[in-house]
Amino acid sequence: MSEVRLHLQASAGTLAVARIVVCLVWLSRLLRDPIHQLGYLPAELWHAYGAMRLLPDSFVAVLIDPVSLSVLRAVAIGLAVLVILGTRPQRLTLAAFFAVLIVYLGVSRGFGGHVNHRELVLLYVTGLLFFLPIFDACALHEGQLRDAAVYRSSMIAICLLIAVSYLFVGLARATMGFPVVFDPEVMRGWLVGRSLRPNPLGIEFGAAFLDGPASNYLIPLMLPVSTLMEILAPAALWLRRRYRIALLIGLGSMHLGIALLMNIVFIENILLLALFVDYTPWMERLSQRRRSSSPPPYAVNTPNSAIIPRMIAAATRSGPANSPRSIGASYFRCMKNPTTSRNFAADRVSRSGTSSGRSASM
Amino acid sequence: MPLSPELLELTLRATLEALLIAVAFWIMLFTLGAARHLARLGAVRVVVFSAFMVFWIAVHLADRGQYFYPQPASFYPAARFAMYEAGEPRETIPSYRLEGRFADGSAREIDLASFFPSVDLASLDSRMLSVSSGLRSGDPRARSLAERELEGYVSGIRSILAARNEPPLVEVSFHATRHLISDRTLVLDTVPWSESAWRPGNE
Numbered sequence: 001m002s003e004v005r006l007h008l009q010a011s012a013g014t015l016a017v018a019r020i021v022v023c024l025v026w027l028s029r030l031l032r033d034p035i036h037q038l039g040y041l042p043a044e045l046w047h048a049y050g051a052m053r054l055l056p057d058s059f060v061a062v063l064i065d066p067v068s069l070s071v072l073r074a075v076a077i078g079l080a081v082l083v084i085l086g087t088r089p090q091r092l093t094l095a096a097f098f099a100v101l102i103v104y105l106g107v108s109r110g111f112g113g114h115v116n117h118r119e120l121v122l123l124y125v126t127g128l129l130f131f132l133p134i135f136d137a138c139a140l141h142e143g144q145l146r147d148a149a150v151y152r153s154s155m156i157a158i159c160l161l162i163a164v165s166y167l168f169v170g171l172a173r174a175t176m177g178f179p180v181v182f183d184p185e186v187m188r189g190w191l192v193g194r195s196l197r198p199n200p201l202g203i204e205f206g207a208a209f210l211d212g213p214a215s216n217y218l219i220p221l222m223l224p225v226s227t228l229m230e231i232l233a234p235a236a237l238w239l240r241r242r243y244r245i246a247l248l249i250g251l252g253s254m255h256l257g258i259a260l261l262m263n264i265v266f267i268e269n270i271l272l273l274a275l276f277v278d279y280t281p282w283m284e285r286l287s288q289r290r291r292s293s294s295p296p297p298y299a300v301n302t303p304n305s306a307i308i309p310r311m312i313a314a315a316t317r318s319g320p321a322n323s324p325r326s327i328g329a330s331y332f333r334c335m336k337n338p339t340t341s342r343n344f345a346a347d348r349v350s351r352s353g354t355s356s357g358r359s360a361s362m
Numbered sequence: 363m364p365l366s367p368e369l370l371e372l373t374l375r376a377t378l379e380a381l382l383i384a385v386a387f388w389i390m391l392f393t394l395g396a397a398r399h400l401a402r403l404g405a406v407r408v409v410v411f412s413a414f415m416v417f418w419i420a421v422h423l424a425d426r427g428q429y430f431y432p433q434p435a436s437f438y439p440a441a442r443f444a445m446y447e448a449g450e451p452r453e454t455i456p457s458y459r460l461e462g463r464f465a466d467g468s469a470r471e472i473d474l475a476s477f478f479p480s481v482d483l484a485s486l487d488s489r490m491l492s493v494s495s496g497l498r499s500g501d502p503r504a505r506s507l508a509e510r511e512l513e514g515y516v517s518g519i520r521s522i523l524a525a526r527n528e529p530p531l532v533e534v535s536f537h538a539t540r541h542l543i544s545d546r547t548l549v550l551d552t553v554p555w556s557e558s559a560w561r562p563g564n565e
Contacts, residue, residue: 115433196457207546
Protein backbone atom coordinates (compact mmCIF):
# COMPACT_ATOMS: atom_id res chain seq x y z
CA MET A 1 0.00 0.00 0.00
CA SER A 2 2.85 2.37 -0.77
CA GLU A 3 1.47 4.04 -3.89
CA VAL A 4 -1.58 6.25 -4.25
CA ARG A 5 -4.09 4.20 -6.23
CA LEU A 6 -6.73 6.86 -6.64
CA HIS A 7 -7.58 8.44 -10.00
CA LEU A 8 -4.77 6.71 -11.88
CA GLN A 9 -6.19 7.86 -15.23
CA ALA A 10 -7.15 11.36 -14.13
CA SER A 11 -7.33 13.99 -16.84
CA ALA A 12 -8.50 17.54 -17.31
CA GLY A 13 -12.00 16.08 -17.66
CA THR A 14 -11.74 14.29 -14.30
CA LEU A 15 -10.89 17.51 -12.50
CA ALA A 16 -13.55 19.41 -14.41
CA VAL A 17 -16.15 16.87 -13.30
CA ALA A 18 -14.94 17.36 -9.71
CA ARG A 19 -15.56 21.10 -10.14
CA ILE A 20 -19.04 20.41 -11.47
CA VAL A 21 -19.81 17.89 -8.69
CA VAL A 22 -18.72 20.33 -5.98
CA CYS A 23 -20.87 23.10 -7.45
CA LEU A 24 -23.84 20.74 -7.88
CA VAL A 25 -23.55 19.77 -4.21
CA TRP A 26 -23.62 23.47 -3.36
CA LEU A 27 -26.62 23.97 -5.62
CA SER A 28 -28.45 21.09 -3.94
CA ARG A 29 -27.84 22.86 -0.62
CA LEU A 30 -28.62 26.38 -1.78
CA LEU A 31 -31.74 25.59 -3.79
CA ARG A 32 -33.54 23.95 -0.87
CA ASP A 33 -32.34 26.32 1.84
CA PRO A 34 -34.90 28.93 2.98
CA ILE A 35 -32.21 31.16 4.45
CA HIS A 36 -34.45 34.21 4.01
CA GLN A 37 -36.45 32.99 7.03
CA LEU A 38 -33.50 33.90 9.22
CA GLY A 39 -34.17 37.48 8.20
CA TYR A 40 -37.30 37.43 10.35
CA LEU A 41 -35.18 36.97 13.45
CA PRO A 42 -33.92 40.05 15.31
CA ALA A 43 -30.33 40.84 14.33
CA GLU A 44 -29.38 40.95 18.02
CA LEU A 45 -29.75 37.16 18.13
CA TRP A 46 -27.01 36.80 15.56
CA HIS A 47 -23.55 35.97 16.89
CA ALA A 48 -20.56 36.91 14.73
CA TYR A 49 -18.22 33.94 14.57
CA GLY A 50 -14.61 34.34 13.48
CA ALA A 51 -14.24 36.12 10.15
CA MET A 52 -17.82 37.38 10.34
CA ARG A 53 -16.60 39.86 12.97
CA LEU A 54 -14.89 41.71 10.16
CA LEU A 55 -18.25 42.72 8.70
CA PRO A 56 -19.35 46.22 9.70
CA ASP A 57 -22.43 46.40 11.93
CA SER A 58 -24.23 48.50 9.35
CA PHE A 59 -23.69 45.75 6.75
CA VAL A 60 -24.95 43.08 9.14
CA ALA A 61 -28.05 45.18 9.89
CA VAL A 62 -28.82 45.27 6.16
CA LEU A 63 -27.87 41.62 5.64
CA ILE A 64 -30.13 40.10 8.31
CA ASP A 65 -33.29 40.75 6.36
CA PRO A 66 -35.51 38.40 4.30
CA VAL A 67 -34.93 40.29 1.05
CA SER A 68 -31.17 40.67 1.54
CA LEU A 69 -30.77 36.99 2.39
CA SER A 70 -32.82 36.01 -0.66
CA VAL A 71 -30.50 38.14 -2.77
CA LEU A 72 -27.46 36.55 -1.12
CA ARG A 73 -28.81 33.10 -1.93
CA ALA A 74 -29.59 34.10 -5.51
CA VAL A 75 -26.07 35.48 -5.95
CA ALA A 76 -24.57 32.27 -4.57
CA ILE A 77 -26.71 30.17 -6.91
CA GLY A 78 -25.79 32.36 -9.87
CA LEU A 79 -22.08 32.13 -9.09
CA ALA A 80 -22.31 28.35 -8.71
CA VAL A 81 -23.86 28.13 -12.17
CA LEU A 82 -21.14 30.36 -13.63
CA VAL A 83 -18.42 28.18 -12.09
CA ILE A 84 -20.08 25.09 -13.55
CA LEU A 85 -20.17 26.71 -16.98
CA GLY A 86 -16.63 28.01 -16.65
CA THR A 87 -17.28 31.47 -18.03
CA ARG A 88 -14.73 34.24 -17.74
CA PRO A 89 -13.44 35.69 -15.49
CA GLN A 90 -13.19 32.20 -14.02
CA ARG A 91 -10.88 32.74 -11.04
CA LEU A 92 -12.64 35.94 -10.06
CA THR A 93 -16.01 34.18 -10.23
CA LEU A 94 -14.71 31.32 -8.11
CA ALA A 95 -13.17 33.72 -5.58
CA ALA A 96 -16.46 35.63 -5.37
CA PHE A 97 -18.36 32.35 -4.95
CA PHE A 98 -16.03 31.33 -2.10
CA ALA A 99 -16.40 34.71 -0.37
CA VAL A 100 -20.19 34.67 -0.71
CA LEU A 101 -20.31 31.15 0.72
CA ILE A 102 -18.28 32.22 3.76
CA VAL A 103 -20.80 34.98 4.44
CA TYR A 104 -23.74 32.67 3.67
CA LEU A 105 -22.63 29.95 6.07
CA GLY A 106 -21.56 32.57 8.61
CA VAL A 107 -25.09 33.99 8.66
CA SER A 108 -26.73 30.62 9.32
CA ARG A 109 -24.15 29.61 11.91
CA GLY A 110 -24.56 32.93 13.71
CA PHE A 111 -28.05 31.93 14.82
CA GLY A 112 -26.85 28.61 16.21
CA GLY A 113 -25.05 27.71 19.37
CA HIS A 114 -21.81 26.50 17.82
CA VAL A 115 -19.93 26.44 14.53
CA ASN A 116 -20.83 23.03 13.18
CA HIS A 117 -18.57 21.66 10.47
CA ARG A 118 -21.31 20.21 8.28
CA GLU A 119 -20.56 22.12 5.06
CA LEU A 120 -17.12 23.39 6.01
CA VAL A 121 -15.18 20.64 4.25
CA LEU A 122 -17.18 21.44 1.12
CA LEU A 123 -16.22 25.08 1.61
CA TYR A 124 -12.54 24.17 1.95
CA VAL A 125 -12.67 22.04 -1.20
CA THR A 126 -14.23 25.01 -3.01
CA GLY A 127 -11.39 27.21 -1.80
CA LEU A 128 -8.85 24.61 -2.91
CA LEU A 129 -10.39 24.53 -6.40
CA PHE A 130 -9.28 28.15 -6.83
CA PHE A 131 -5.67 26.97 -7.00
CA LEU A 132 -6.23 23.99 -9.27
CA PRO A 133 -6.55 23.84 -13.08
CA ILE A 134 -10.26 23.07 -12.96
CA PHE A 135 -11.24 24.99 -16.07
CA ASP A 136 -9.04 23.10 -18.55
CA ALA A 137 -11.98 21.01 -19.75
CA CYS A 138 -15.78 21.07 -19.76
CA ALA A 139 -15.77 24.86 -19.59
CA LEU A 140 -16.98 27.49 -22.00
CA HIS A 141 -13.54 29.05 -21.82
CA GLU A 142 -10.93 26.35 -21.38
CA GLY A 143 -7.41 26.83 -20.10
CA GLN A 144 -4.16 25.47 -21.50
CA LEU A 145 -3.78 21.74 -21.08
CA ARG A 146 -1.06 20.43 -18.81
CA ASP A 147 0.71 17.26 -17.84
CA ALA A 148 -1.79 14.56 -16.80
CA ALA A 149 0.11 14.24 -13.51
CA VAL A 150 -1.06 17.74 -12.53
CA TYR A 151 -4.71 16.71 -12.84
CA ARG A 152 -4.12 13.52 -10.88
CA SER A 153 -2.27 15.42 -8.17
CA SER A 154 -5.14 17.90 -8.01
CA MET A 155 -7.63 15.09 -7.46
CA ILE A 156 -5.35 13.61 -4.79
CA ALA A 157 -5.19 17.00 -3.02
CA ILE A 158 -9.00 17.28 -3.05
CA CYS A 159 -9.51 13.74 -1.76
CA LEU A 160 -6.79 14.17 0.87
CA LEU A 161 -8.56 17.27 2.18
CA ILE A 162 -11.87 15.42 2.48
CA ALA A 163 -10.27 12.34 4.05
CA VAL A 164 -8.37 14.40 6.60
CA SER A 165 -11.63 15.90 7.88
CA TYR A 166 -12.73 12.38 8.87
CA LEU A 167 -9.33 11.66 10.39
CA PHE A 168 -9.66 14.75 12.61
CA VAL A 169 -13.07 13.68 13.90
CA GLY A 170 -11.95 10.11 14.57
CA LEU A 171 -8.68 11.03 16.28
CA ALA A 172 -10.41 13.67 18.42
CA ARG A 173 -12.84 11.09 19.75
CA ALA A 174 -10.23 8.39 20.22
CA THR A 175 -7.84 10.62 22.13
CA MET A 176 -10.19 12.90 24.05
CA GLY A 177 -12.91 10.39 24.90
CA PHE A 178 -11.28 6.97 25.14
CA PRO A 179 -12.36 4.75 26.84
CA VAL A 180 -15.41 6.29 28.53
CA VAL A 181 -17.00 7.70 25.38
CA PHE A 182 -17.20 4.20 23.91
CA ASP A 183 -19.45 3.00 26.75
CA PRO A 184 -22.72 1.99 25.01
CA GLU A 185 -24.74 4.00 27.54
CA VAL A 186 -23.09 7.22 26.33
CA MET A 187 -24.18 6.54 22.77
CA ARG A 188 -27.64 5.56 23.98
CA GLY A 189 -27.91 8.86 25.84
CA TRP A 190 -27.06 10.81 22.68
CA LEU A 191 -29.56 8.80 20.66
CA VAL A 192 -32.25 9.46 23.26
CA GLY A 193 -31.44 13.18 23.27
CA ARG A 194 -31.79 13.40 19.50
CA SER A 195 -34.91 11.24 19.35
CA LEU A 196 -36.72 13.73 21.58
CA ARG A 197 -36.64 16.33 18.82
CA PRO A 198 -39.24 16.45 16.06
CA ASN A 199 -37.67 14.82 13.02
CA PRO A 200 -37.47 17.17 10.03
CA LEU A 201 -38.01 14.17 7.75
CA GLY A 202 -41.17 13.22 9.69
CA ILE A 203 -39.84 9.71 10.32
CA GLU A 204 -39.22 8.72 13.91
CA PHE A 205 -36.52 6.12 13.23
CA GLY A 206 -34.56 7.03 16.34
CA ALA A 207 -37.38 6.28 18.76
CA ALA A 208 -38.34 3.10 16.90
CA PHE A 209 -34.72 1.91 16.89
CA LEU A 210 -34.30 2.55 20.62
CA ASP A 211 -37.47 0.57 21.37
CA GLY A 212 -36.42 -2.36 19.20
CA PRO A 213 -34.28 -5.31 20.28
CA ALA A 214 -31.55 -4.60 17.71
CA SER A 215 -30.46 -1.50 19.59
CA ASN A 216 -28.91 -3.63 22.36
CA TYR A 217 -26.58 -5.26 19.85
CA LEU A 218 -25.92 -2.34 17.53
CA ILE A 219 -25.41 0.57 19.94
CA PRO A 220 -22.18 -0.87 21.45
CA LEU A 221 -20.75 -1.16 17.92
CA MET A 222 -21.78 2.24 16.56
CA LEU A 223 -19.18 4.58 17.97
CA PRO A 224 -16.15 2.23 17.82
CA VAL A 225 -16.88 1.23 14.22
CA SER A 226 -17.59 4.83 13.15
CA THR A 227 -14.39 6.04 14.81
CA LEU A 228 -12.35 3.30 13.17
CA MET A 229 -13.76 4.18 9.73
CA GLU A 230 -13.08 7.87 10.30
CA ILE A 231 -9.46 7.22 11.26
CA LEU A 232 -9.03 4.90 8.28
CA ALA A 233 -10.68 7.33 5.81
CA PRO A 234 -7.35 8.63 4.40
CA ALA A 235 -6.46 5.04 3.51
CA ALA A 236 -9.03 5.36 0.71
CA LEU A 237 -6.31 7.02 -1.34
CA TRP A 238 -4.07 3.97 -1.13
CA LEU A 239 -6.50 1.05 -0.89
CA ARG A 240 -7.32 -1.26 -3.77
CA ARG A 241 -10.58 -0.45 -5.50
CA ARG A 242 -12.77 -3.06 -3.79
CA TYR A 243 -11.55 -2.13 -0.30
CA ARG A 244 -11.89 1.56 -1.08
CA ILE A 245 -15.49 1.07 -2.22
CA ALA A 246 -16.19 -0.89 0.98
CA LEU A 247 -14.77 1.97 3.06
CA LEU A 248 -16.81 4.53 1.13
CA ILE A 249 -19.98 2.50 1.62
CA GLY A 250 -19.15 2.30 5.32
CA LEU A 251 -18.68 6.07 5.60
CA GLY A 252 -21.84 6.70 3.58
CA SER A 253 -23.79 4.30 5.81
CA MET A 254 -22.46 6.10 8.87
CA HIS A 255 -23.79 9.42 7.56
CA LEU A 256 -27.11 7.80 6.67
CA GLY A 257 -27.37 6.26 10.15
CA ILE A 258 -26.68 9.64 11.77
CA ALA A 259 -29.40 11.19 9.61
CA LEU A 260 -31.99 8.52 10.39
CA LEU A 261 -31.26 8.00 14.08
CA MET A 262 -30.04 11.42 15.16
CA ASN A 263 -31.71 13.82 12.71
CA ILE A 264 -28.33 15.28 11.69
CA VAL A 265 -28.11 15.26 7.92
CA PHE A 266 -24.64 15.34 6.34
CA ILE A 267 -25.86 14.98 2.77
CA GLU A 268 -23.06 17.17 1.41
CA ASN A 269 -20.43 14.84 2.86
CA ILE A 270 -22.13 11.79 1.38
CA LEU A 271 -22.11 13.43 -2.05
CA LEU A 272 -18.46 14.46 -1.70
CA LEU A 273 -17.51 10.80 -1.22
CA ALA A 274 -18.29 10.40 -4.94
CA LEU A 275 -14.96 12.09 -5.66
CA PHE A 276 -13.18 9.00 -4.26
CA VAL A 277 -14.62 6.90 -7.07
CA ASP A 278 -12.45 6.45 -10.18
CA TYR A 279 -15.00 7.75 -12.62
CA THR A 280 -12.59 8.52 -15.48
CA PRO A 281 -13.04 5.06 -17.11
CA TRP A 282 -16.81 5.57 -16.93
CA MET A 283 -16.41 8.89 -18.75
CA GLU A 284 -14.33 7.13 -21.38
CA ARG A 285 -16.92 4.39 -21.89
CA LEU A 286 -19.73 6.95 -22.00
CA SER A 287 -17.95 9.04 -24.64
CA GLN A 288 -17.14 5.95 -26.71
CA ARG A 289 -20.79 4.91 -26.61
CA ARG A 290 -21.88 8.38 -27.64
CA ARG A 291 -19.39 8.44 -30.51
CA SER A 292 -20.43 5.04 -31.80
CA SER A 293 -24.21 5.38 -31.43
CA SER A 294 -25.17 9.01 -31.89
CA PRO A 295 -26.13 10.28 -35.36
CA PRO A 296 -24.56 13.48 -36.67
CA PRO A 297 -26.10 16.50 -34.91
CA TYR A 298 -27.24 17.95 -38.27
CA ALA A 299 -29.33 16.81 -41.19
CA VAL A 300 -26.97 15.43 -43.84
CA ASN A 301 -28.92 16.35 -46.97
CA THR A 302 -30.15 19.82 -46.17
CA PRO A 303 -28.62 22.87 -47.85
CA ASN A 304 -27.28 24.11 -44.54
CA SER A 305 -25.91 20.75 -43.51
CA ALA A 306 -22.31 21.91 -43.52
CA ILE A 307 -22.88 24.93 -41.30
CA ILE A 308 -22.25 23.23 -37.95
CA PRO A 309 -19.10 21.36 -38.96
CA ARG A 310 -17.86 24.53 -40.66
CA MET A 311 -18.47 26.52 -37.46
CA ILE A 312 -16.61 23.97 -35.39
CA ALA A 313 -13.79 23.81 -37.90
CA ALA A 314 -13.53 27.59 -37.95
CA ALA A 315 -13.45 27.75 -34.18
CA THR A 316 -10.84 25.05 -33.92
CA ARG A 317 -8.57 26.12 -36.79
CA SER A 318 -7.94 29.76 -36.24
CA GLY A 319 -7.66 32.35 -33.53
CA PRO A 320 -6.52 31.95 -29.94
CA ALA A 321 -7.45 28.68 -28.32
CA ASN A 322 -10.05 30.26 -26.08
CA SER A 323 -11.60 32.73 -28.43
CA PRO A 324 -15.34 33.21 -28.17
CA ARG A 325 -15.60 31.36 -31.47
CA SER A 326 -14.58 28.15 -29.75
CA ILE A 327 -17.30 28.38 -27.14
CA GLY A 328 -19.67 26.01 -28.84
CA ALA A 329 -16.93 23.54 -29.49
CA SER A 330 -15.73 23.35 -25.91
CA TYR A 331 -18.41 21.07 -24.57
CA PHE A 332 -18.25 19.09 -27.79
CA ARG A 333 -14.55 18.42 -27.17
CA CYS A 334 -15.16 17.64 -23.53
CA MET A 335 -17.54 14.84 -24.44
CA LYS A 336 -15.36 13.74 -27.33
CA ASN A 337 -12.22 13.22 -25.28
CA PRO A 338 -12.99 13.42 -21.58
CA THR A 339 -10.45 10.94 -20.35
CA THR A 340 -6.88 11.72 -21.14
CA SER A 341 -5.18 15.02 -21.30
CA ARG A 342 -2.95 13.40 -23.92
CA ASN A 343 -5.99 13.37 -26.21
CA PHE A 344 -6.77 16.95 -25.26
CA ALA A 345 -3.21 17.93 -26.05
CA ALA A 346 -3.37 16.23 -29.42
CA ASP A 347 -6.68 17.93 -30.05
CA ARG A 348 -5.22 21.31 -29.24
CA VAL A 349 -2.18 20.67 -31.42
CA SER A 350 -4.46 19.90 -34.31
CA ARG A 351 -6.48 23.04 -33.60
CA SER A 352 -3.75 25.60 -33.28
CA GLY A 353 -0.77 23.97 -34.88
CA THR A 354 1.27 24.66 -31.75
CA SER A 355 1.67 22.99 -28.42
CA SER A 356 2.84 24.20 -25.07
CA GLY A 357 6.03 22.69 -23.78
CA ARG A 358 4.23 21.12 -20.84
CA SER A 359 1.66 19.29 -22.89
CA ALA A 360 4.29 18.30 -25.42
CA SER A 361 6.46 16.87 -22.69
CA MET A 362 3.95 14.19 -21.76
CA MET B 363 -0.15 27.78 38.59
CA PRO B 364 -0.66 24.14 39.66
CA LEU B 365 -2.52 21.93 37.22
CA SER B 366 -5.66 20.21 38.47
CA PRO B 367 -5.81 16.46 37.70
CA GLU B 368 -8.61 17.09 35.18
CA LEU B 369 -6.69 19.81 33.38
CA LEU B 370 -3.55 17.68 33.39
CA GLU B 371 -5.47 14.78 31.83
CA LEU B 372 -6.98 17.06 29.18
CA THR B 373 -3.55 18.48 28.38
CA LEU B 374 -2.06 15.02 28.01
CA ARG B 375 -4.94 13.89 25.79
CA ALA B 376 -4.65 17.01 23.62
CA THR B 377 -0.91 16.44 23.30
CA LEU B 378 -1.55 12.84 22.27
CA GLU B 379 -4.08 14.06 19.69
CA ALA B 380 -1.52 16.49 18.25
CA LEU B 381 1.15 13.78 18.14
CA LEU B 382 -1.14 11.33 16.37
CA ILE B 383 -2.14 13.94 13.80
CA ALA B 384 1.54 14.67 13.16
CA VAL B 385 2.31 10.95 12.80
CA ALA B 386 -0.69 10.43 10.49
CA PHE B 387 0.39 13.30 8.24
CA TRP B 388 3.98 12.08 8.20
CA ILE B 389 2.85 8.62 7.13
CA MET B 390 0.47 9.96 4.46
CA LEU B 391 2.81 12.56 3.03
CA PHE B 392 6.22 10.94 3.25
CA THR B 393 5.97 7.22 3.98
CA LEU B 394 3.12 6.64 1.54
CA GLY B 395 4.22 9.25 -0.96
CA ALA B 396 1.34 11.74 -1.09
CA ALA B 397 3.86 14.60 -0.87
CA ARG B 398 5.44 13.43 -4.11
CA HIS B 399 2.11 13.78 -5.89
CA LEU B 400 1.32 17.15 -4.32
CA ALA B 401 4.73 18.45 -5.39
CA ARG B 402 3.64 18.08 -9.02
CA LEU B 403 1.12 20.85 -8.46
CA GLY B 404 3.92 23.41 -8.44
CA ALA B 405 5.62 25.38 -5.70
CA VAL B 406 2.93 28.03 -5.22
CA ARG B 407 0.11 25.53 -4.90
CA VAL B 408 2.12 23.34 -2.54
CA VAL B 409 2.87 26.32 -0.32
CA VAL B 410 -0.80 27.42 -0.27
CA PHE B 411 -2.05 23.88 0.38
CA SER B 412 0.51 23.30 3.13
CA ALA B 413 -0.21 26.67 4.75
CA PHE B 414 -3.94 25.92 4.82
CA MET B 415 -3.40 22.45 6.28
CA VAL B 416 -1.10 23.79 8.99
CA PHE B 417 -3.63 26.53 9.83
CA TRP B 418 -6.50 24.04 9.87
CA ILE B 419 -4.59 21.63 12.13
CA ALA B 420 -3.70 24.51 14.47
CA VAL B 421 -7.35 25.59 14.66
CA HIS B 422 -8.44 21.99 15.10
CA LEU B 423 -6.17 21.65 18.09
CA ALA B 424 -6.91 25.08 19.56
CA ASP B 425 -10.67 25.48 19.04
CA ARG B 426 -11.62 23.71 22.27
CA GLY B 427 -14.43 26.08 23.22
CA GLN B 428 -16.39 25.40 20.05
CA TYR B 429 -19.40 23.87 21.77
CA PHE B 430 -19.85 26.55 24.43
CA TYR B 431 -22.20 29.40 23.60
CA PRO B 432 -21.40 32.24 23.30
CA GLN B 433 -18.05 31.15 21.95
CA PRO B 434 -15.47 33.73 23.08
CA ALA B 435 -13.00 33.07 20.25
CA SER B 436 -13.83 31.56 16.91
CA PHE B 437 -11.68 30.90 13.85
CA TYR B 438 -14.58 30.55 11.41
CA PRO B 439 -14.43 29.55 8.55
CA ALA B 440 -11.80 27.27 10.08
CA ALA B 441 -13.11 25.10 12.89
CA ARG B 442 -12.32 22.07 14.98
CA PHE B 443 -13.67 18.97 13.25
CA ALA B 444 -14.94 16.94 16.16
CA MET B 445 -18.30 15.57 17.19
CA TYR B 446 -19.35 13.34 20.04
CA GLU B 447 -15.78 13.34 21.26
CA ALA B 448 -16.41 13.18 25.00
CA GLY B 449 -19.15 12.03 27.33
CA GLU B 450 -19.89 9.79 30.24
CA PRO B 451 -22.74 7.45 31.17
CA ARG B 452 -25.57 9.07 33.08
CA GLU B 453 -29.13 8.27 34.02
CA THR B 454 -30.95 11.30 32.65
CA ILE B 455 -30.54 13.71 29.78
CA PRO B 456 -31.65 17.36 29.70
CA SER B 457 -33.81 18.54 26.85
CA TYR B 458 -36.30 21.25 25.93
CA ARG B 459 -39.64 21.64 24.23
CA LEU B 460 -41.34 24.65 22.73
CA GLU B 461 -45.14 24.45 22.72
CA GLY B 462 -47.53 26.79 21.03
CA ARG B 463 -51.25 27.49 21.00
CA PHE B 464 -52.47 28.95 17.75
CA ALA B 465 -55.32 31.30 16.82
CA ASP B 466 -57.23 28.44 15.16
CA GLY B 467 -57.44 26.71 18.54
CA SER B 468 -54.79 24.07 17.81
CA ALA B 469 -51.91 23.41 20.17
CA ARG B 470 -48.73 21.59 19.19
CA GLU B 471 -45.00 21.36 19.69
CA ILE B 472 -43.09 23.93 17.68
CA ASP B 473 -40.17 22.48 15.76
CA LEU B 474 -37.59 25.26 15.68
CA ALA B 475 -35.54 23.40 13.08
CA SER B 476 -38.47 23.38 10.66
CA PHE B 477 -38.78 27.16 10.92
CA PHE B 478 -35.04 27.75 10.64
CA PRO B 479 -33.62 24.78 8.73
CA SER B 480 -30.66 26.87 7.57
CA VAL B 481 -29.37 26.62 11.12
CA ASP B 482 -28.42 23.02 11.63
CA LEU B 483 -30.52 21.11 14.17
CA ALA B 484 -27.46 20.28 16.28
CA SER B 485 -26.44 23.94 16.36
CA LEU B 486 -29.98 25.06 17.27
CA ASP B 487 -30.04 22.43 20.01
CA SER B 488 -26.89 23.73 21.64
CA ARG B 489 -28.32 27.27 21.54
CA MET B 490 -31.61 26.18 23.13
CA LEU B 491 -29.90 24.11 25.81
CA SER B 492 -27.85 27.21 26.62
CA VAL B 493 -31.11 29.22 26.82
CA SER B 494 -32.62 26.53 29.04
CA SER B 495 -29.63 26.68 31.35
CA GLY B 496 -29.88 30.50 31.51
CA LEU B 497 -33.59 30.42 32.33
CA ARG B 498 -33.07 28.03 35.21
CA SER B 499 -30.00 29.74 36.61
CA GLY B 500 -30.19 31.95 39.67
CA ASP B 501 -28.29 34.70 37.89
CA PRO B 502 -30.79 37.46 36.92
CA ARG B 503 -28.55 38.65 34.09
CA ALA B 504 -28.26 35.17 32.55
CA ARG B 505 -32.01 34.71 32.86
CA SER B 506 -32.73 38.07 31.27
CA LEU B 507 -30.41 37.26 28.34
CA ALA B 508 -32.07 33.87 27.87
CA GLU B 509 -35.54 35.46 27.93
CA ARG B 510 -34.51 37.96 25.28
CA GLU B 511 -33.16 35.15 23.12
CA LEU B 512 -36.42 33.21 23.34
CA GLU B 513 -38.50 36.32 22.66
CA GLY B 514 -36.40 36.88 19.55
CA TYR B 515 -36.88 33.35 18.22
CA VAL B 516 -40.62 33.48 18.96
CA SER B 517 -40.97 36.84 17.20
CA GLY B 518 -39.21 35.27 14.18
CA ILE B 519 -41.67 32.37 14.21
CA ARG B 520 -44.58 34.81 14.41
CA SER B 521 -43.26 36.75 11.41
CA ILE B 522 -42.82 33.57 9.38
CA LEU B 523 -46.36 32.41 10.23
CA ALA B 524 -47.68 35.83 9.19
CA ALA B 525 -45.70 35.69 5.91
CA ARG B 526 -47.17 32.24 5.21
CA ASN B 527 -50.71 33.38 6.13
CA GLU B 528 -50.86 30.65 8.75
CA PRO B 529 -52.77 30.95 12.06
CA PRO B 530 -50.74 33.14 14.42
CA LEU B 531 -49.36 32.06 17.76
CA VAL B 532 -51.56 33.00 20.70
CA GLU B 533 -49.45 31.52 23.42
CA VAL B 534 -46.05 29.90 23.59
CA SER B 535 -44.22 28.18 26.40
CA PHE B 536 -40.67 26.87 26.75
CA HIS B 537 -40.35 23.61 28.67
CA ALA B 538 -37.04 22.64 30.24
CA THR B 539 -37.22 18.86 30.53
CA ARG B 540 -35.22 15.90 31.73
CA HIS B 541 -35.69 12.31 30.54
CA LEU B 542 -34.53 8.93 31.75
CA ILE B 543 -32.11 7.50 29.22
CA SER B 544 -33.18 3.92 29.87
CA ASP B 545 -36.78 4.33 28.64
CA ARG B 546 -37.07 8.04 27.72
CA THR B 547 -39.56 8.65 30.57
CA LEU B 548 -40.12 12.33 31.30
CA VAL B 549 -38.90 12.91 34.85
CA LEU B 550 -38.85 16.70 34.96
CA ASP B 551 -40.94 19.22 33.05
CA THR B 552 -40.73 22.86 34.11
CA VAL B 553 -41.92 25.95 32.26
CA PRO B 554 -39.34 28.61 33.01
CA TRP B 555 -40.70 30.93 30.32
CA SER B 556 -44.00 31.54 28.57
CA GLU B 557 -45.50 34.34 26.58
CA SER B 558 -49.08 35.14 25.70
CA ALA B 559 -48.72 38.72 24.61
CA TRP B 560 -50.18 38.31 21.17
CA ARG B 561 -53.50 39.95 20.45
CA PRO B 562 -55.12 40.39 17.05
CA GLY B 563 -53.91 43.59 15.45
CA ASN B 564 -50.75 44.14 17.46
CA GLU B 565 -48.36 42.43 15.05
